[in-house]
Amino acid sequence: MGMTIDVRVTAVRELGPDVRELTLAPLNGTPLPAFSPGSHVVVHVPGERTRKNPYSLACAPWSTDAYRIAVRRLDDGRGGSRAVHERVQEGDVLAIEPPRNLFAPVVGARKHLLVAGGIGITPFVSYAHQLVAAGVPFELHHAPAGGPLADELERLRPDAVRAHADRVALMAAVEDALDAQPLGTHLSVCGPPAMMEAVCAAAKRHGWPGSRVHLERFVLDTGPMDPFAVRLARSGRELAVGADETLLEALEAAGADVPYLCRQGICGECRLDVLDGTPDHRDIYLTADERAAGAAIMPCVSRCAGDGPLVLDLA
Amino acid sequence: MTYGVSMAHTTLPQDPGLELDADAREHLVAAVPAGPAVRRLREQHALDGHGPLTLLEGGEDDVLAALAERLATAGVGLRLYVAGAEGFVRRAVRAGLDAGLQRDEILTEVDATAARDVWCSHCKAITRGVTTTVAPCAGCGRTLEVFHHFSRRHAAYLGFQADAEVPGELPEPEVRWA
Numbered sequence: 001m002g003m004t005i006d007v008r009v010t011a012v013r014e015l016g017p018d019v020r021e022l023t024l025a026p027l028n029g030t031p032l033p034a035f036s037p038g039s040h041v042v043v044h045v046p047g048e049r050t051r052k053n054p055y056s057l058a059c060a061p062w063s064t065d066a067y068r069i070a071v072r073r074l075d076d077g078r079g080g081s082r083a084v085h086e087r088v089q090e091g092d093v094l095a096i097e098p099p100r101n102l103f104a105p106v107v108g109a110r111k112h113l114l115v116a117g118g119i120g121i122t123p124f125v126s127y128a129h130q131l132v133a134a135g136v137p138f139e140l141h142h143a144p145a146g147g148p149l150a151d152e153l154e155r156l157r158p159d160a161v162r163a164h165a166d167r168v169a170l171m172a173a174v175e176d177a178l179d180a181q182p183l184g185t186h187l188s189v190c191g192p193p194a195m196m197e198a199v200c201a202a203a204k205r206h207g208w209p210g211s212r213v214h215l216e217r218f219v220l221d222t223g224p225m226d227p228f229a230v231r232l233a234r235s236g237r238e239l240a241v242g243a244d245e246t247l248l249e250a251l252e253a254a255g256a257d258v259p260y261l262c263r264q265g266i267c268g269e270c271r272l273d274v275l276d277g278t279p280d281h282r283d284i285y286l287t288a289d290e291r292a293a294g295a296a297i298m299p300c301v302s303r304c305a306g307d308g309p310l311v312l313d314l315a
Numbered sequence: 316m317t318y319g320v321s322m323a324h325t326t327l328p329q330d331p332g333l334e335l336d337a338d339a340r341e342h343l344v345a346a347v348p349a350g351p352a353v354r355r356l357r358e359q360h361a362l363d364g365h366g367p368l369t370l371l372e373g374g375e376d377d378v379l380a381a382l383a384e385r386l387a388t389a390g391v392g393l394r395l396y397v398a399g400a401e402g403f404v405r406r407a408v409r410a411g412l413d414a415g416l417q418r419d420e421i422l423t424e425v426d427a428t429a430a431r432d433v434w435c436s437h438c439k440a441i442t443r444g445v446t447t448t449v450a451p452c453a454g455c456g457r458t459l460e461v462f463h464h465f466s467r468r469h470a471a472y473l474g475f476q477a478d479a480e481v482p483g484e485l486p487e488p489e490v491r492w493a
Binding site: 110178179180181182183184185204206207208209211212 | 340341366386389390391392393394416417419420
């Protein structure tokens with residue numbers, strides 16, 4: 001779906017035992033699109049099967065000569081990040097989709113309190129560059145110390161970037177920080193789900209309304225990947241969704257043209273109507289009522305409760 | 316009567332009333348005069364509020380000055396509660412927004428006169444305490460029609476010359492905001 005941009009991998013850098021950074025430059029010298037802080041690109045990762053994985057752009061928003069992404073290896077994922085670590089080499093050509101943003105900083109915030117866990121620091125690279133350039137105050141707390149990209153951010157604004165040894169130290173610092181922010185501060189959080197939940201709960205305890213708290217969910221708790229059957233009601237076709245693929249990937253492999261954006265259960269773009277069968281909802285887009293009704297599904301992350309078939313209103 | 320404005324979608328000010336936000340860690344109350352709404356708030360605070368509750372006291376101008384001073388050093392976690400005359404409530408909300416509060420951190424109740432402050436689009440003066448749909452401008456004396464458009468920046472409603480289309484043809488004033 002949509003247009004893609006071919007880019008060449010011009011540098012590969014290991015940022016730690018399980019994080020690899022790719023520098024992606026345009027093939028013919030045409031500048032890449034500038035982007036807003038917090039943007040990501042969907043990378044078509046080659047492999048036995050092409051995976052379309054979203055990665056935050058970890059560079060300044062005006063980096064139109066090359067993008068950088070940092071990919072953490074997830075061995076229990078669907079293989080996209082593993083392929084980046086095992087297959088992708090300097091000189092390779094990859095297809096990416098143009099930048100999109102589901103985590104833009106709040107315009108007009110007087111200050112930004114940023115909290116990152118592990119690889120969740122990636123979107124804050126573009127934030128930090130933008131905020132430094134615009135002269136907007138910010139404070140970034142991250143853990144663990146010495147994690148990927150932290151050195152770059154510390155060089156950018158040594159006084160604003162604070163490393164913490166582990167989750168416990170990070171949460172203690174966040175609790176203190178939540179009590180000491182001027183009116184007009186917005187909190188943005190990116191990290192593992194449990195860490196984000198802990199920060200949200202702390203923010204609420206310290207009197208922060210939900211409208212000041214912004215989350216980038218880069219890893220959803222996907223749950224078990226059991227195979228199930230799907231029937232496309234309009235054509236009567238039957239598909240099998242394997243344990244190594246999402247429903248959206250299975251539909252794409254079968255030639256169904258399903259629109260999508262984030263592929264993370266956040267944006268709502270790929271919503272499909274369910275005519276029969278019980279969805280196992282794993283997105284954060286549908287409302288509680290919609291989940292209970294079971295008449296819609298976000299196929300990028302959600303699956304079927306049981307073997308199916310899940311009957312979709314598709315041809 | 317809302318001039319055909321949909322109250323579900325309007326950006327006109329709305330004041331659902333003072334209810335304690337028990338999640339807040341600090342409560343600041345600007346109410347002139349401090350009436351039943353403030354008593355209710357204090358009762359709720361005694362039951363399940365954590366964090367201090369501060370009541371700013373005095374006349375409207377004193378309270379607005381004290382409010383701006385307090386908010387200049389306040390931190391996230393504060394809720395502002397405003398009650399009183401419509402014009403005062405609007406000015407106190409503006410002070411809150413100027414200090415960096417979000418609208419959902421400000422709770423409002425109009426429990427005194429609903430008379431409006433009206434900004435003249437001709438001479439830019441603000442006429443305080445307008446109760447009628449057509450009223451003279453305190454700045455230039457033009458007869459203004461009070462329009463259902465509110466400026467958060469001016470903390471006032473828009474007024475424009477009532478007979479601008481046909482000179483001399485003035486609509487009948489109607490008392491609407493007593």
